[in-house]
Amino acid sequence: MFIRKSEKKGIITLGILTMALFVLPQTIHKSECPIFLIPYSRLSDTTQPVPLKHLVIELNSADSTTLIGVRGIGPYYAKKILRYREQLGGFHSTRQLGEIRFQYLNIDSLLPCFSVNPALIRKKELDTMSFKSVLHHPYLEYEDVQLIFNAKRKFGKINYSILESQKVLPPFKLKKIKPYFK
Template structure:
């Protein structure tokens, strides 16, 4: 069989092939026309949708501006109302509640020639002396209680912080008295004697041992003979001892 035989068609077959070709061309043309129409419709639809979106966006902008203006006016009016309410409240509070003022009374200091008693004065009296405040007044009263009272004004020099300059300033305002207590040296316990600022542990122990040895201490001279006491110690403690 020769290859030309494959290209040989009968008349009916040739007609069928021609019709098939015509049908294919028509389908292609129809498809092209339809695609163009669809694209135009799509463009029109897209244009219409864009216009609608733009119009809606513009409407929303106008609506937001109206809301902002309304809200701003509302905020301003609300702020004005709040400020007015606060002002009214403050005015009412001022009218109803009287002002409270804390008054601090300054301590009246002693004038020249005025005095206080050495052992009868409390902290308020001590603060009346020029140069004496709360700190020194508390220290003086505390030391006074430990001693059982001051024997002389000179003992104020023993208070912590009172130097010669301050002592010279305050001493004219102080008058000595005899309102001080004494130590019952033959009756008091070890701990009671040890509380006194003028007696230390060794001295109290010597007093207790002397009482055990002699039964009773008769005078200050017996303490002066002990090694635990110096002449200065005897001078300071003598006014406070009672035999």
């Protein structure tokens, strides 16, 4: 009887598998560790990923990869958070995340995962800023910026204390922008 080369390989492979599955396990004692099996070992603490659920993330210093580690925040939402932080100059409260429009995410349930260090806010000098750059701040509208620059023309220079003392803006607006301007 003639056996093809491919059939011969199949017969040999079948024999090896049969031996590995049925014969070898009976010959190896339970106390011995078989050569072809990897024994169970614990990973060291440095190789195990740390779940970010239990960590509190500081919003003013977090990068996108850290934010993505929070359940529910993907690359799109992480980019939105970082862009808003850049527009503001930094977060002074975790509640400011609620000002960002998240379509499919309830950010209120994630607020305990975040913290804020107000010392990391980049305060800007109103006197050196252009109309356009002040207009990019999320808390100021076009009319507010016009009032600020009219006061700058009137007083020669402008800063937060002048805005407050001369009541250039309404008190609620002044309270909102206080952490962001010198």
